[in-house]
Amino acid sequence: MGKYLTKRKFTDSSETSNADFSKHSHVKINLEDLPSNPGKRNRILDYDPNVRDEVRRAYLLKGPCQPKSHEFPYILFEKNHEDSMLLGGGETFVGVGFQNWAHKEKLTSHIEGFNSAHNQAWAKCKDLMNNKQRVDVAFAKHSTQSAIDYDILLDASIDCIRFLLRQGLAFRGHDESEISNNIGNFIELLQFLDDHNQSIEVVTFNNAPSNLKLTSPDIQKDIVHAVAIETTKIIISDIGESFFSLLVDESRNISIKEQMSVVLRYVDMEGHAIERFLGIEHVPNTTTITLKETLDNLFSRHRLSISSLGGQGYDGASNMKGELGGIKTLILNENASSCKRLDHLRKQQASKVIKALGLGEIISDVLEIIAEDGATPEQKCQADMKDQDIVNAMNLVRICNMQLQNLRDIGWDSMLIETTLFCEKHEIDVCNMDAMFLLPGRLKRKYPKMTNLHYYRVELFYDVIDLQWMELESHFSENGTKLLLLMACLNPNNSFAAFDKNKLIQLARLYLNDFSDIDLERLDDQLETYIINILNSSEFLILNGFGDLAQKMVETKRDKVNSMVYLLIQLALTLLVSTTTVERSFSAMKIVKNRIHNKMGDQWMNDNLVTYIEKEVFADVANQDISNMFDKMKTRRRP
Structure with missing residues (x-):
């Protein structure tokens, strides 16, 4: 028989890298980390048999991969390592790769035919995503009434989850047993619906099958994840192929974990400028390469094209906004259409100055004078407007520059008079400005010789104004x-x-x-x-x-x-002026993940934030769409 059969050779690096995928042991796979690039994917046969369907379903939900900044070789779908194969039908497409570009019609002939390998694979994919076609469901032979009861129970659970997500409330309680006085918000709300709706009462809790109550924490997380997917899907669909700008900020949550919040600004089909929260990503560190890889994975997961990126705005970590080696530069190298960036710097110099001076009230008063003279309340209000007129905005920048220069030239005397009056009012000693400046605990010979007037005027007053000036210049560069x-x-x-x-x-x-x-x-x-x-x-x-x-x-x-x-x-x-939407996402994070409710995984917190922040979009998501996505995510015991 050997001379009639062709032996396939599976000798690649994936055998060693996937040694954990034993055929007789169950391995839990993180479906979110599956590579999207076909050239980097492991073969389905390399995964544990118990998780192969989950991997297939995850790839089908991801949709087609859209490689960027990649020079395609003459061989289609060739893997990165030798002699490895992609499953798809035929040695040409899964082994050595397609390279007969002189006869491109071969691609069409590969697809055509009812019994072709391509169409057979496509039919199997549709069967896999159709819950009613599964073998375990077919053998269960549930009645029509059981299916109706299941739909009512799932719909009630989704309604409870909708309420909790919109309010940013916790789902679970410390003790969810039947004798507990506080069994958690989700169970309590479902119990409330049970008490006030007879159609729900007959299908929930003790009236539901013991293995199909839809109240477990895993079920709650799956439904919330399905809601977040459908909400994000509406946002991505609304963007379409339009240009969009990227707004990114990083911060730490209550668990002291680095988080990167991502917001997209775009123009919808009706001409409205809209900012939408896309998600929050956990980053192990804020190095440039890590942040860039995180953004690449985010774009790939949501099938966004970097060629449609028209602007970038970064706040927080300096390596986000660096001129030479920052993440902005890395993205610009891949996307020449992004000719503009506005850096939003966040410098907290007040604490340093207060520490150096040792007089908190006085320096706070000085900084308030600088802030008031540098920008009037009307200017601050106008500068925070989303749709601020550009000409007026540039006039405000010019006026602010003039006021800072005027404050630096002639503002010291008036500030000193106000500070002296403040000290006399509160019985604070005023130092002699002509005396030599000394810091408590410092030896005279180890400190540069200068008068109090020089220190407070040059080292503090002028330095603070120069920092304000530099911050303004960094916001509005020459280009x-x-x-x-x-x-x-x-x-x-x-x-x-x-x-x-x-x-x-x-x-x-x-x-x-x-x-x-x-x-x-x-x-x-x-x-x-x-x-x-x-x-x-x-x-x-x-x-x-x-x-x-x-x-x-x-x-x-x-x-x-x-x-x-x-x-x-x-x-x-789509030009970025401020990152107020990103800052609001961190405010929402403090509501969703607080001191009491602080044990939240990255995916769980992201799903909660997407639905909590984008309530307007979330309201347009139908329960049926959530139910369909919930069924597609895993193999479930559905009647």
């Missing part, structure tokens, strides 16, 4: 300011008084991957007809800001007629 001013030419205020066709074309040239030479010619023609058309339409003369302009263009279908102009407006709307 960033140029880009903002170019985008301001699209501003519809004052009947499009800021419109400048040449500057808008110059803006488009900054986005090389988005505007080809032909697109630039089209943009030149469209800008001329656009401004004439807009100025002769009364409905456009009362607009205020980019947001109103984009919505009105979509409403009047001008986004289709002037597609290149609308693309520029989209890029302007």
Whole structure:
């Protein structure tokens, strides 16, 4: 028989790396960490037989992989290591790889035919995802009423989970036994529905099968995960193929774990600028490479294309925003279309100055004066607006620079007078400014000779103002300011008084991957007809800001007629100004994961945060979609 059969040779590195996958021992697989790249996946046969269906189902839920920044070889689906194979049907596609590119029709012939290996594999995939087709379900032979009861029970559990997720409440109690006085919010709420709804009463708790009560912690986590998947799916679907900007911040939660919060800003189909919370990722450290790998995995998991990334905003760790080696630079090297970044720095210098001075009230008063002189309440309020007019924003930057310079030049005397009056009011000794400065506990010979006036004026007052100045400059670099001013030419205020066709074309040239030479010619023609058309339409003369302009263009279908102009407006709307949405996600984290409710895994906390923060999107998720996703995630004993 040996001469009639071809022996397949399975000798690759995966045999040693997957030695734990014994055929007779159950191995628990972290499905979230499965590699998406087909060239890096292990063969299904290398996994334990008990988890193969779970692995297959996880890959089917992930969907097609979208490799980025990758030069494809002539051989299709070739693995990274030699002589390894991907299951798919036929030695050509699973062994040596497809390389007959001179006859590409072979790909079509591989798919065609009812009994082809491709169609057979596809039919098996659909059967795997269909819970009712499974063998264990078919052998159970449950009645129709049992299936109806199960749907009622699952729907009631989903409703309870909806309430808890929207309120950010804990699910479990310390003692969930029947004799406990506090069995947890989930069981208590389900019991409340049981007491007030007869149709639910007959299918829950003691009336449900002992192995199908749907109240275990694992079931709760699976339903919540299904809810988070469906919520995120709506967000990704709303983004579509539009441009989006990335907002990232890092912080520590109550368990002292490094967390990276990710928010996307994009323009939806109706022209609204929207910021959506995508998720929170645990990172073992905040090194540049670790953060970059985490973002790559996040993009791959949600099937987002880095080529659609139009802007980046980072806060927190310095290696997120570094000019030379930071994560921003690594992403920019992969995505040339991201020509803009706005760094949001978070420097807490007050504590250092207070420690050095030793007079908390006085230095706090000084910092308050600097803050008040540097930005008035009206300016602070305007600067925090999401849709702040760019021209006005740049004027605020210029005015703030002038005020800081004025404070540095002539502000010391008035500050010293106010500080002296403050000290006299509270009976605090005021040092002699002409005396030599000494720190308590320091030897005179080990400290540089300077007067109190020099120390407090130069080493503290000027230094604090310079730090404020540096922070402002880091927010608005020269290139960033140029880009903002170019985008301001699209501003519809004052009947499009800021419109400048040449500057808008110059803006488009900054986005090389988005505007080809032909697109630039089209943009030149469209800008001329656009401004004439807009100025002769009364409905456009009362607009205020980019947001109103984009919505009105979509409403009047001008986004289709002037597609290149609308693309520029989209890029302007996705431009990042602040990371307030990211900061709100950390506020939500303090509610969801608090001192009492602090033992939450990464996935469990992420699912809770997505649904808690994006309540508006969560409300659009139907119970039936959650139920379907819940069934697809694992093999379940469903009637």
